[in-house]
Amino acid sequence: MERTPDRRVRRTRALLRQGLAQLMGEKSVNEVTVTELVDLVDINRSTFYLHYRDIPHMLECVEQELYDEIFHAMEATLTGRFEGGNLAFLEDVFAILFANRDICAALLGPRGDIGFLHRIEEMLSQYILTPLQRTQPDVAYRYTFCVAGGMGLIKDWLSRGCPESPQDMAGRTAALIAGVTHR
DSSP, X not given: OOOOOOHHHHHHHHHHHHHHHHHHTTSOGGGXXXXXXXXXXXXXXXXXXXXXXXXXXXXXXXXXXXXXXXXHHHHHHHTTOOOSOOHHHHHHHHHHHHHTHHHHXXXXXXXXXXXXXXXXXXHHIIIIIHHHHHHOTTXXXXXXXXXXXXXXXXXXXXXXXXXXXXXHHHHXXXXXXXXXXXX
């Protein structure tokens, strides 16, 4: 069983994530240095190195944590049977995005990591498209349209600072998907 890090560790990692998100709003992650990150969040370099090897390792860890959260939400609500109107899953995803809005906006923004987006899309395909194709062979174009539109909607919502609640966005997204999937 995995232990939950203590409060100081969680606080330090949260500060580093917040700082990384801020710097990624200004420059590419490849241009971010450990020195400027630790100066920004006012921690010691040695403290950074207790948690991460370097900036790319930190980014990889942050992305993996987010991926795992979305994966667990998907696994818990979809279990291989997406019916097109799974509001609980959408609410979970928007709640995760909202709770991590600074780093998600940076990752999905213009200086973000396109590889992370592709990993999420691949996961969605495995859990949503593949099961749907068993019963609806012509679903691929509608699915692609919904995912691209959904990602655009998420990016816009994050870039505007998440003015609507996660529940409101889940409802809007479900309604838009329903409009596309029902002929």
